[in-house]
Amino acid sequence: MSEREERRRRPLSAMTAGGLWPADSPWVRQAMEAVPRDRFAPDAVHVWTGERYEVVRRAETPEAWAAAVHPDPYGSTVTQVTDSMRTSSISCAAIVATMLDALAAEPGHRVLELGTGSGWNAALLAQRAGKGHVTSIEIDAELAAHARRRIEAAGHHVRIITGDGDAELPEGEAFDRVISTYAVEHVPWAWVGRTRPGGRIVTPWGHTGCVALTVAEDGASATGWMQAPARFMPTRHAGRPxxxxxxxxxxxxxxxxxxxxxxxxxxxxxxxxxxxxxxxxxxxxxxxxxxxxxxxxxxxxxxxxxxxxxxxxxxxxxxxxxxxxxxxxxxxxxxxxxxRGSPGMYDFGLHITHDAHHVFTGDDPHGPHWQPLAPAHGRTSRT
Incomplete structure (x- = not known):
């Protein structure tokens, strides 16, 4: 086995050792083994030193580059830094596997991805759904262009659209599955509107976890529960805190x-x-x-x-x-x-309609809702 192949296999073996492969979706492991992560990484990635991000170039330090591109299952690879903040990355393998499992995509499904990034997740989806069944939207034109080239070079067929995934969706199209690779505070109703009744939407929500929603048969609502803790970069509309x-x-x-x-x-x-x-x-x-x-x-x-x-x-x-x-x-x-009983993350669910988001716990989406607390104001030491 070559050194490159050994580096590729190491995090996948760690996924096996940690019991991180989804039992109900064996295709996820097969796709990750068939679609190597490094094929979608740029020649320069960014590594956090504890104080700042430093560029690691494949041509200059190939071992350090490979280590950054193939981290442990819970490590991500930062592929873009803007104003000292990371703005794009290849997500950690463990959460990618969890979200793909929650999406429950089947061969032949029409899948919409919001946030193409490097293109790796789109290629994994194409491996499952099939040729021409995946559409991915990326707001950053440069990222979209790079992803398109990498996906084509890897032999996959994904339609890449440069645009705003929160609003600029393909006109007149409906999808069986929708997945976002960035966190939103409110799930855009447009995502629900473009998902067929009974379809699934999986997205990071609130910067701390990901939720899987099922669209009601009448298309008037979507309901689901939290799937896993996860911290994703927010939609670019969120600005910089x-x-x-x-x-x-x-x-x-x-x-x-x-x-x-x-x-x-x-x-x-x-x-x-x-x-x-x-x-x-x-x-x-x-x-x-x-x-x-x-x-x-x-x-x-x-x-x-x-x-x-x-x-x-x-x-x-x-x-x-x-x-x-x-x-x-x-x-x-x-x-x-x-x-309220200290409910765990997996006890929380989200019920959304055209004009409201309701957070609930338990099995009844129409039960008591969790409302945000009012801000507390207080004096400071400033005069």
Whole structure:
């Protein structure tokens, strides 16, 4: 076996060892084995150093490039960075497999993909649905052109359209399956309108998980449940949220805030998802800092309010700035979640109609809904 083939096989073997292949969709494994990931990667990818993204070029450092293109099953490959932020990537194999399983595509299905990116996911879909059955829309003209060339070079037939996947859908066409490779806060009704009754829509939702929706037989609604934790890049309409930790690093520590919750639990998928449901406009990021086990969480409302929460041992230090007291909001949301029985991510579902999105838990889409909490305002140390 060649070195290239060994590198390709390594993450696939890790998928097997971790029991990550979907049992109900054996075609997913077959497609990933037949459609190598590296055929869709650009010659220059980006690797996070802990402080910034650095370019890794295939011609200069082929081993480092191969390692970045074939990471472990939970690793993604960043293929585009704009203004120091990643704006396109090849998603991790584990979540790609989960989403393709949830999509339940069959040979002959007409499939619409939103967000072509590198073209790898579109090629996997083509491997399943067949020649000429996959349409993919990409808003970035350069990405669309590169994906088209890579897909054709790999011998697949996918219709690539340059346009806005949230709105610019093929006129007069209906699809059996719709899948998005970027996160949306609200599933565009146009996606439901272009999906045949009984069809499936799979999309990252709320930046913390992916949902699989089934369109009702009358086409008037779509309902489904969360499938897996997942953090995807948002639709480009979402804009760029501020990075509060950069301000803190520059010495802007804000005003003291109160939080009695353990910061490390922010990283738990159930907690993170519940907070997203109750505080939909609050971005939450966590990471371990240093070697002493210290955990830091950054909160931002995407405008001017932020909070930084640091934990060492049992002590929590919190600072905030802006009109909203995000530390207080998180504490109230956490309490509200506990008061409703602390449901896990997989207990949550989404029911959408032309004019409404309802988040629910349990088996009844028409049961009690989860409503976002009102923002909390508070004074800061600023004068």
């Amino acid at each position: 501020p990075a509060p930790f950069e301000r803190v690093r520059d010495g802007d520590i804000g005003a003291p805030a109160q939080l009695s919750r353990p910061v490390q639990q922010f990283a738990h998928p159930d907690v993170l998802f519940a907070l997203r449901v109750l505080l939909p406009d609050v971005q939450i990021d966590t990471r371990a800092v240093g070697t002493d086990g210290q955990v830091t969480a950054w909160l931002s409302d995407g405008r001017s309010s932020w909070a930084v929460l640091e934990q060492t041992g049992t002590a929590v230090a919190a600072h905030r700035d802006g009109q909203r007291d995000l530390a207080d909001e998180v504490g109230r949301a956490w309490t509200a979640w506990e008061e």
